[in-house]
Amino acid sequence: MKKKNHKYIFVIGGVMSGVGKGVAVSAIGKILQAKGFSVNPVKVDPYLNVDAGTMNPTEHGEVFVLDSGMECDQDMGNYERFMEVNLGSEDYITSGMVYKQVIEKERALGYKGKCVEAIPHITDEIRRRIERAAEVSGSDVSLVEIGGTVGDYQNIMFIEAARGMKLKNPGDVLFIIVTYLPIPNKIGEMKTKPTQNAVRQLNSYGVQPDIIIARSEVALDAKRKEKIAIWCNVPAEAVVSAPDIESIYEVPLNFERDNIGALILERLGLKSRVRKDGLAKWRNFVARVKNPKGEAKVAIVGKYFDSGDFVLSDAYISVIEAIKHSAAKLGIKANLTWLNAKKLETGEEKVETLKNYAGVIVPGGFGESGIEGKLAVIKYCRENKIPFLGLCYGMQLMCVEFARNVLGLKDANTTEINPEAPHKIIDIMPDQKKKLAEGNYGGSMRLGAYPAQLIPGTIAHRAYSNSLDYKLEVKSYLPDGKASKLISERHRHRYEVNPEYVEELKKNGLVFSGKSPDNKLMEIAELPRRVHPFFLGTQFHPEFKSRPLAPHPLFTEFLKVCVKLGK
Numbered sequence: 170m171k172k173k174n175h176k177y178i179f180v181i182g183g184v185m186s187g188v189g190k191g192v193a194v195s196a197i198g199k200i201l202q203a204k205g206f207s208v209n210p211v212k213v214d215p216y217l218n219v220d221a222g223t224m225n226p227t228e229h230g231e232v233f234v235l236d237s238g239m240e241c242d243q244d245m246g247n248y249e250r251f252m253e254v255n256l257g258s259e260d261y262i263t264s265g266m267v268y269k270q271v272i273e274k275e276r277a278l279g280y281k282g283k284c285v286e287a288i289p290h291i292t293d294e295i296r297r298r299i300e301r302a303a304e305v306s307g308s309d310v311s312l313v314e315i316g317g318t319v320g321d322y323q324n325i326m327f328i329e330a331a332r333g334m335k336l337k338n339p340g341d342v343l344f345i346i347v348t349y350l351p352i353p354n355k356i357g358e359m360k361t362k363p364t365q366n367a368v369r370q371l372n373s374y375g376v377q378p379d380i381i382i383a384r385s386e387v388a389l390d391a392k393r394k395e396k397i398a399i400w401c402n403v404p405a406e407a408v409v410s411a412p413d414i415e416s417i418y419e420v421p422l423n424f425e426r427d428n429i430g431a432l433i434l435e436r437l438g439l440k441s442r443v444r445k446d447g448l449a450k451w452r453n454f455v456a457r458v459k460n461p462k463g464e465a466k467v468a469i470v471g472k473y474f475d476s477g478d479f480v481l482s483d484a485y486i487s488v489i490e491a492i493k494h495s496a497a498k499l500g501i502k503a504n505l506t507w508l509n510a511k512k513l514e515t516g517e518e519k520v521e522t523l524k525n526y527a528g529v530i531v532p533g534g535f536g537e538s539g540i541e542g543k544l545a546v547i548k549y550c551r552e553n554k555i556p557f558l559g560l561c562y563g564m565q566l567m568c569v570e571f572a573r574n575v576l577g578l579k580d581a582n583t584t585e586i587n588p589e590a591p592h593k594i595i596d597i598m599p600d601q602k603k604k605l606a607e608g609n610y611g612g613s614m615r616l617g618a619y620p621a622q623l624i625p626g627t628i629a630h631r632a633y634s635n636s637l638d639y640k641l642e643v644k645s646y647l648p649d650g651k652a653s654k655l656i657s658e659r660h661r662h663r664y665e666v667n668p669e670y671v672e673e674l675k676k677n678g679l680v681f682s683g684k685s686p687d688n689k690l691m692e693i694a695e696l697p698r699r700v701h702p703f704f705l706g707t708q709f710h711p712e713f714k715s716r717p718l719a720p721h722p723l724f725t726e727f728l729k730v731c732v733k734l735g736k
């Protein structure tokens with residue numbers, strides 16, 4: 170139920186995108202939690218896609234998956250990591266969802282003959298969704314990030330809905346704008362004009378920001394704060410300096426230097442509920458990130474890097490963060506290199522370069538391009554005993570490689586690439602085939618959290634059991650009458666290891682150390698330690714559940730072996 174006097178904080182971007190609004194929101198959430206308040210973050214994406222599932226990662230970065238199976242924006246991953254929460258489907262809102270609902274209601278005569286209009290019907294639906302998220306979470310504060318930048322055409326409805334909420338309960342609603350202050354090379358001075366213009370634009374919608382978070386390369390000086398205060402109509406103490414920093418995890422600590430927590434509480438008429446330093450553990454974690462005692466060189470072999478002339482690793486953000494969490498736990502820094510699977514396939518880059526790395530990761534992916542490159546990488550890692558971690562597609566390809574080169578089934582493949590392959594090592598399960606035949610592509614994916622049992626005596630079982638900080642959400646489970654524990658991990662894939670080949674793969678030495686509770690689906694594959702130091706793949710995405718203070722045991726185990734073997 171929504172609490173009385175529940176508070177809403179809306180965060181909007183100004184000047185330009187990509188300046189770290191999602192991280193700013195995550196940091197504010199962390200700070201409010203540290204002051205004793207429960208927070209439910211909500212991401213609003215103004216695009217018309219109903220969810221992020223159909224988007225190519227090079228378009229919009231990684232598709233993050235919640236326990237519920239909701240496919241959403243990568244910012245949701247940042248919220249979960251910073252605030253240590255598991256978010257629900259109601260915490261994600263797109264224009265697509267909003268319009269779909271309103272149009273369906275209209276078609277069903279839900280508006281009783283009225284003319285249905287953007288205002289108030291779309292804005293009402295937005296408000297309903299935001300309030301519903303607050304209700305479901307039972308939190309003290311909703312922290313709503315409105316995607317895009319002020320001045321975009323697409324997010325106007327969301328800002329209008331928020332304006333209406335403030336009008337109704339002025340004391341319970343706060344607006345924060347995150348802007349950027351450029352320091353043009355030739356001028357050499359930090360300029361406030363773009364921020365002034367962004368705030369003016371927001372004013373033209375009837376919204377005055379209460380707090381301005383000013384991103385820039387360096388910290389703002391008193392003069393710049395004063396200038397923004399005068400022109401943007403806020404007191405100078407409401408201008409928070411947010412300079413570039415080494416690690417995103419330092420942002421909450423940095424914001425607190427400008428006392429943003431106290432400022433927000435004061436504006437919302439709240440008092441801190443905590444006396445001690447609520448960020449102590451976080452501070453510790455950041456110290457470990459910033460002062461590593463060693464390093465491990467890790468190669469990530471992927472394909473979603475190209476964005477025009479630029480190379481972005483946004484598509485793999487959860488993998489990168491999961492590695493960072495485990496590295497901090499081990500007190501080291503993981504030095505990451507991106508290898509393009511397509512170049513490895515054409516021979517433009519040589520697999521032999523892999524011997525320069527302590528370990529190799531093949532993350533998730535879809536489709537044909539770069540596949541043979543990835544298979545060559547996996548073969549090289551297996552034969553040369555280089556620690557290898559395969560995630561989803563990486564695990565499926567690990568099974569294909571093993572079938573081709575150890576079982577000698579030369580034309581083994583996944584039916585995602587070759588539906589007619591004589592040896593369909595990775596295939597669609599029968600019930601999914603039916604859905605696909607009906608053209609139901611979305612419905613044929615295995616999405617969200619599923620339980621799995623771990624097989625005692627395996628690397629996976631040991632890694633999970635030894636990891637006290639990782640909350641497994643394990644339940645007691647009784648396979649064949651013996652009490653065991655279940656793990657819960659998030660999935661996003663259509664294909665599975667074909668049960669018809671499981672026995673043969675096992676006979677030849679591949680161990681399935683994680684399975685679905687009914688034994689039908691293979692969830693983790695590995696080689697025993699006596700054969701290979703670390704060769705393990707997961708059908709699920711462990712990276713979605715890793716948290717700074719609770720790193721994922723499989724990433725930690727992988728890195729531990731990398732460090733031990735050196736490089």
Ligand code: GLN
Pocket residue numbers: 532533534535536560561562563565585661662663664665
């Ligand atoms: N393309 C594979 C499948 O759909 C793997 C997906 C993934 O890596 N997320 O099964």
